[in-house]
Amino acid sequence: MRRWEIWVGLLGLGMLVFGSYYGLVLAPREQYMGDVQRIMYVHVPTAWNTLLCFTASFVGAVGWLWTRSWKWDHLIESTIITGLVTGSLLAVQGAIWAKPTWGVWWTWDPRLTSVAVMVLSFLGILALRSFVDDPIKRATWSATAAVLAWVNIPFVYLCVRWMASLHQTQSTPKTVDPAMVFPLRVNAFAVLFIVIFFVATGWRIARELRKRELAE
Amino acid sequence: MNEALRECAAMIGKELSHLWRARARVAGTAAFALATLLLFSFAGGMNADLLRHNAAGYLWVGLLLASTLSLGESFRVETEHNALEMLLLLPVRPAAIFVGKAVGNLVVLLLVGLLMIPLCVVLFDAAPREGVGKLALTVLLGTASISAPGTMHAALASRARGRDLLLPLLLFPLVVPCVIAAVQASRACFTGDAMGELSSWLAVLVGFCVVHWSLGALLFERVVED
Numbered sequence: 001m002r003r004w005e006i007w008v009g010l011l012g013l014g015m016l017v018f019g020s021y022y023g024l025v026l027a028p029r030e031q032y033m034g035d036v037q038r039i040m041y042v043h044v045p046t047a048w049n050t051l052l053c054f055t056a057s058f059v060g061a062v063g064w065l066w067t068r069s070w071k072w073d074h075l076i077e078s079t080i081i082t083g084l085v086t087g088s089l090l091a092v093q094g095a096i097w098a099k100p101t102w103g104v105w106w107t108w109d110p111r112l113t114s115v116a117v118m119v120l121s122f123l124g125i126l127a128l129r130s131f132v133d134d135p136i137k138r139a140t141w142s143a144t145a146a147v148l149a150w151v152n153i154p155f156v157y158l159c160v161r162w163m164a165s166l167h168q169t170q171s172t173p174k175t176v177d178p179a180m181v182f183p184l185r186v187n188a189f190a191v192l193f194i195v196i197f198f199v200a201t202g203w204r205i206a207r208e209l210r211k212r213e214l215a216e
Numbered sequence: 217m218n219e220a221l222r223e224c225a226a227m228i229g230k231e232l233s234h235l236w237r238a239r240a241r242v243a244g245t246a247a248f249a250l251a252t253l254l255l256f257s258f259a260g261g262m263n264a265d266l267l268r269h270n271a272a273g274y275l276w277v278g279l280l281l282a283s284t285l286s287l288g289e290s291f292r293v294e295t296e297h298n299a300l301e302m303l304l305l306l307p308v309r310p311a312a313i314f315v316g317k318a319v320g321n322l323v324v325l326l327l328v329g330l331l332m333i334p335l336c337v338v339l340f341d342a343a344p345r346e347g348v349g350k351l352a353l354t355v356l357l358g359t360a361s362i363s364a365p366g367t368m369h370a371a372l373a374s375r376a377r378g379r380d381l382l383l384p385l386l387l388f389p390l391v392v393p394c395v396i397a398a399v400q401a402s403r404a405c406f407t408g409d410a411m412g413e414l415s416s417w418l419a420v421l422v423g424f425c426v427v428h429w430s431l432g433a434l435l436f437e438r439v440v441e442d
Contacts, residue, residue, distance in 0.1 A: 123385075140439070141372045147435065148368065148390060148428070155393035155394075156393050158393070159396040162400075
């Protein structure tokens with residue numbers, strides 16, 4: 001493991017502890033939802049970084065289809081796995097927030113449904129990767145499927161939004177108490193650093209696996 | 217441009233003649249779709265109002281489930297005896313092969329979908345209040361939206377291990393927006409378009425078709441190359 005990866009991971013972990021402590025203890029109590037709202041300090045950063053992971057896998061897919069350089073395939077593999085982990089966490093956090101707020105664990109809200117479809121789409125691509133033995137075909141086919149899955153996200157969001165939505169509209173720093181914005185920003189960077197750590201580690205593991213496969 | 221159109225027309229002709237010889241595939245897919253319609257009636261209870269309200273959903277879920285059989289079959293015949301490799305040796309663009317395959321799949325799904333409409337009327341008492349023409353247009357756009365990504369993923373899955381598992385796993389999440397739009401548009405056709413939403417849902421289907429048919433034509437070469 002590279003030294004910079006360890007430092008980025010530790011920095012992310014430290015910031016997550018600090019940001020979560022600030023959000024849970026020092027940030028003001030939300031007027032309508034009460035303490036339940038404090039899950040936002042991990043939920044929203046997880047959502048942003050999940051989308052970032054799947055967008056990075058789309059970039060990797062285009063990169064592979066364009067250049068046929070293995071580094072892009074490593075990026076596809078590591079970002080899909082990391083995105084699936086953060087996406088699953090996101091769904092669990094969302095359900096924990098939804099039950100006391102909306103009275104149900106799950107609802108067919110645009111953002112919830114988009115995340116569910118996104119996670120299922122990329123889970124299918126991971127399954128595809130495990131079913132293909134030839135590394136070049138695996139890279140090309142999963143890159144193609146990743147492009148199709150990523151392009152689909154706006155359609156899912158638009159369709160479910162037109163049906164109905166319960167989700168609160170996005171807050172902006174202008175409409176939120178600065179004491180709430182600060183821990184949210186700290187945790188956003190904290191989760192980003194943790195994600196970078198996992199993607200970098202996953203990238204190196206993928207590179208070693210490919211080297212071994214291609215040498216056989 | 218004319219050359220590309222001629223190649224597409226030749227590939228579509230080849231697919232349609234193959235479909236004519238394999239009519240049993242269309243009949244089998246239709247029988248499967250009809251069986252699912254019957255099963256939905258039992259699973260959803262015998263409440264006539266509920267069945268009528270859910271008819272559009274039953275129609276599209278039945279069609280989607282049936283599509284996995286038809287799509288999988290369309291590439292199974294190409295992978296047997298390396299027929300796909302022979303096809304790639306022809307002096308045509310891979311995009312034309314994609315268009316031919318996707319149109320072939322569209323024809324099968326469209327025929328099955330159109331056959332399911334009178335059955336929905338009989339089984340669920342869901343007469344299309346907005347007219348059969350609008351419902352047929354919805355079925356055309358909805359099946360076109362399934363056939364393009366379906367053809368791409370059938371091409372992928374057909375040459376991988378566990379192809380029967382992979383195709384629905386890859387396809388179902390991808391066609392969620394198309395199913396939502398097609399169900400909402402069909403419901404507006406069945407129950408009446410009081411809110412004037414039919415055209416918006418059809419526009420979503422057109423957008424979905426444009427994106428996925430274009431991407432399919434662009435990326436198909438990468439999927440079938442060795």
